[in-house]
Amino acid sequence: MSTLFVRTLREDPADAEVPSHRLLVRAGYVRRAAPGIYSWLPLGLRVVRRIENIIREEMDAMGAQELLFPALLPKEPYDASGRWTSYGDGIFRLKDRKGNDLLLGPTHEEMFTLAVKDMYSSYKDLPVLLYQIQTKYRDEPRPRAGVLRGREFVMKDAYSFDVDDAGLEVSYQAFRDAYVRIFDRLGFDYVIVKAHSGAMGGSASEEFLAKAAVGEDTYVHCTTCDYAANVEAVTVSPPAAVAYDGLPAAHVEETPDTPTIETLVDHANAAHPRTDGRDWRASDTLKNIVFSVRYPDGRSEAIAFGVPGDRDVDVARVEAFLGEGAVFEPYSEEEFAAQPSLAKGYIGPGALGADEPAGIRYLLDPRVAEGTAWVTGADEPGRHVFDLVAGRDFTGDGVVEVADVRDGDPCPVDGDEGGVLVSARGIEMGHIFALGRLYAEALGLQVLDENGKLVTVTMGSYGIGPTRAVAAIAENTLDDLGLCWPRNVAPADIHVVATGKDEAVFAAAEELVRELHAAGVEVLYDDRPKVSPGVKFKDAELIGVPTIVTVGRGLAEGVVELRDRASDERSQVPVAEAAAHLVSLVLR
Amino acid sequence: MSTLFVRTLREDPADAEVPSHRLLVRAGYVRRAAPGIYSWLPLGLRVVRRIENIIREEMDAMGAQELLFPALLPKEPYDASGRWTSYGDGIFRLKDRKGNDLLLGPTHEEMFTLAVKDMYSSYKDLPVLLYQIQTKYRDEPRPRAGVLRGREFVMKDAYSFDVDDAGLEVSYQAFRDAYVRIFDRLGFDYVIVKAHSGAMGGSASEEFLAKAAVGEDTYVHCTTCDYAANVEAVTVSPPAAVAYDGLPAAHVEETPDTPTIETLVDHANAAHPRTDGRDWRASDTLKNIVFSVRYPDGRSEAIAFGVPGDRDVDVARVEAFLGEGAVFEPYSEEEFAAQPSLAKGYIGPGALGADEPAGIRYLLDPRVAEGTAWVTGADEPGRHVFDLVAGRDFTGDGVVEVADVRDGDPCPVDGDEGGVLVSARGIEMGHIFALGRLYAEALGLQVLDENGKLVTVTMGSYGIGPTRAVAAIAENTLDDLGLCWPRNVAPADIHVVATGKDEAVFAAAEELVRELHAAGVEVLYDDRPKVSPGVKFKDAELIGVPTIVTVGRGLAEGVVELRDRASDERSQVPVAEAAAHLVSLVLR
Incomplete structure (x- = not known):
């Protein structure tokens, strides 16, 4: 040291x-x-x-x-794979003195x-x-x-x-x-x-x-x-498709001032109570959120995600779905203004889909399975459609996994037997x-x-x-005192601390270090002559070598102290046996 | 293999x-x-x-x-040392996504x-x-x-x-x-x-x-x-300064059509013979060569090197003198035209030096020592000056080591005792x-x-x-057959070649390889079943592992062949002793 x-x-x-x-x-x-x-x-x-x-x-x-490839690479292979472009700003690009394109x-x-x-x-x-x-x-x-x-x-x-x-x-x-x-x-x-x-x-x-x-x-x-x-x-285990024979026909209702799921549920419970006696819940509604997306290769598009109204769209899951380098944000006021078929706050499946006038790709959460009925926007301000049945009244352009995952959600493997996610x-x-x-x-x-x-x-x-x-x-592995390495990755096997000013202490510590070295043990030896024991111990705790050996006052009684950094267990070992004991600890 | x-x-x-x-x-x-x-x-x-x-x-x-520093580095420390600029085009520079300057x-x-x-x-x-x-x-x-x-x-x-x-x-x-x-x-x-x-x-x-x-x-x-x-x-051991009392005064002579050292020496021997009886030689003349120099930091200047007429200016020595990244070339016709005080082919010390009208720094070879007399340009076409004595009639702005070094030049250490350079x-x-x-x-x-x-x-x-x-x-270390590695850096210690189609050969070779591995010897084992012995030997020679062991026809007589790749010495060793013999060869 x-x-x-x-x-x-x-x-x-x-x-x-x-x-x-x-x-x-x-x-x-x-x-x-x-x-x-x-x-x-x-x-x-x-x-x-x-x-x-x-x-x-x-x-x-x-x-x-x-083998070993260079870090500095020519552009061509990355052009062939498309990654020169698709990585966007995520890679370092440079030119050499002749103007050739390179990347790291x-x-x-x-x-x-x-x-x-x-x-x-x-x-x-x-x-x-x-x-x-x-x-x-x-x-x-x-x-x-x-x-x-x-x-x-x-x-x-x-x-x-x-x-x-x-x-x-x-x-x-x-x-x-x-x-x-x-x-x-x-x-x-x-x-x-x-x-x-x-x-x-x-x-x-x-x-x-x-x-x-x-x-x-x-x-x-x-x-x-x-x-x-x-x-x-x-991935969500999608509910099995259910038959929709006998379900009521979809019907549009007046739902003034209900641009959010919360206002919609409140209004529906007050004005359009369910016939089965239970209240409307957010999970009965279908929320459609439109994003504009720009891909690293320059392409752009609008995508609508249809998810149950009780769930948010999870940004990390959208990122994973869109791929590295894609940039996306919710549709802006200007973008809504440019698409008169979209009624902000009341967007429904009727206006969405690649074939509709707005040309917006419409992707549905797996929970919006065939035969499920939803309350969702009717594409006019202040109106929603009730009993809109997936597969009967609307379909999407595909399925997407972007709704948030919550503690308590059923496990995709054994959710049926009660397994839940945390x-x-x-x-x-x-x-x-x-x-x-x-x-x-x-x-x-x-x-x-x-x-x-x-x-x-x-x-x-x-x-x-x-x-x-x-x-x-x-x-x-760290704790309040500092780093606390597992034995196989620690910067040394043993941290030997010599304390005090007694020459015999330093001599004994050096002898111990020599024996450990000779046995192939990596030692960090704190031999600093003018540093206080307190500072040495603090440094040893901070550095986090798994075993700390103190050669100090105990030497008068012929012992050194061993301390396990992680558990803080301490023991005294006769100085003559210390090296053998430590070697067996390290090399076991 | x-x-x-x-x-x-x-x-x-x-x-x-x-x-x-x-x-x-x-x-x-x-x-x-x-x-x-x-x-x-x-x-x-x-x-x-x-x-x-x-x-x-x-x-x-x-x-x-x-320790380990990054390869991708911020500009600032290299600005402080001046190397961001002085390296010129020699370093790779790039910018990160925020526009910060970086270098490799x-x-x-x-x-x-x-x-x-x-x-x-x-x-x-x-x-x-x-x-x-x-x-x-x-x-x-x-x-x-x-x-x-x-x-x-x-x-x-x-x-x-x-x-x-x-x-x-x-x-x-x-x-x-x-x-x-x-x-x-x-x-x-x-x-x-x-x-x-x-x-x-x-x-x-x-x-x-x-x-x-x-x-x-x-x-x-x-x-x-x-x-x-x-x-x-x-470095040239400069001749000691000699006293110039009694040397003749400098005198300008007509030397028509003598723009080169060769024409000058011929003319001088014909028209102005030496008084001591020997011929004029190129080494009696002082050649002044003007370069324009551009430094990586943008500065530029003209420098004249004065060297004995029998020597060229060595480009590598000029590079070393000017420093990394400096670009230089001989004065162009345009540059001469712009400096009327310089008579191309007849440039002498009179027109050179930082204080002269042309303002050209004038650096002299150490052989142009105080007291040495020279024939050199008189700064007018067709005229040279004779008996121009360094230190008496002219001085330079400094000394420079750019003249070429030749086989036979005196050694700077023991040239006096006859040591010469090769x-x-x-x-x-x-x-x-x-x-x-x-x-x-x-x-x-x-x-x-x-x-x-x-x-x-x-x-x-x-x-x-x-x-x-x-x-x-x-x-x-390579030779006509291929690479030929020293033992300590070879990609393997031993190259074992199994030849033929006999299963016993491959079994014996594998056993040998196993024994060598167990002893800590690195082996390259050519186990390719359908490759001819000739191709295997050619590959072994090309790859250049220092010891090649052939397990093949000799096995019937219980021996394998050892070949030293570098010396081509061959010997036969009983197969039972081969591993021990090879281990002692490698680990000695």
């Missing part, structure tokens, strides 16, 4: 939004170089490297092969695909599993939370290449198993959730999240089964994704199959961010 | 200029992604990693601490300096030795020779920070020693040469070069002492440099000294490029 390039800070950095960021800066793990861009000091780099090594060992063990790679699907195309041509060459651990770049609109969402970050990105879907399924499962081993070895509390497959298409998609209250991802899990999903990926927050650390043929098609990656016929290769993509993992694990 | 992500090529790539580039592509080590930007395939990445590990071990052993770091002096400023404040904290192994970017005007001069490349850059010059000297020597250990371990033929300190100032500066005929660096070494220097750094070519792989206070001053890095006084810290910088090292070592 007397020579280590580190300075701990007593004060929180002004720009730190989350606890892990505050502590990683205060404990001297990272320093900010620019917004979303960080320097890794020696302690922080050791954690990154230990995480990378665990990932590398498991990748190598499963037969994935490591956000992920490397294109480069891996082209490498396989360059090298392989037969089904006999497949499957091949490739990975790299490499620095990536995204121009985040709001870089936040330190290294949790940086603009420069390290990623392990891996890809599988298979000749058919069955092969992809095997590769996907092999990577999933390796990820479980990696996350188990990292030694913290994580959850695997179903994820949205996104605009990329593809099938299976799962995220590995660190549980953390400050996480940007909301996920839900079932109270009774093992279902867990990112909120963007939750939400929690997490930090995305890994993502595995059966990507399919999107990139292989865009870049022409085909091989000859057993019958000598050209087939397009199918791919999976598998990512973990080691630098983000540092912050996510920190966030998941 | 049946699953390794590699394909060897029989044909040379069209764009490859040097043998190492051809072979690294053909053997499947690298692939070009864009001009000067390469992907590292598994074989290539293994070589990079082995080189990096040797460097890391020696850095750690000498007490240097590893070419080297990280600024970031290291600011990190030390951020963390340290006292002489007690120094010295500190810091390093990183990190990806760097330079927008080379002519990226060439594959990974030898790439636009994206990996660098180990290290810096020392000391409170005074004596400390810097110790740090410099410690890094020099570590570099010698690194280069010795890399196991190829290198040379340490004095280097030009450049526009940065600084004092000691040495380069570690791989000897290679295709190298971009020309260096000279003495035939009798251990002097060796990059040609930019060679030239050779090499590839710069490492550079150590006592940088001084330039960056610390620009960025305000000061610490309190023992007396409580603020002093500016002095720095050294120490770089090695691991990715360039791959090509440089390849270039230094």
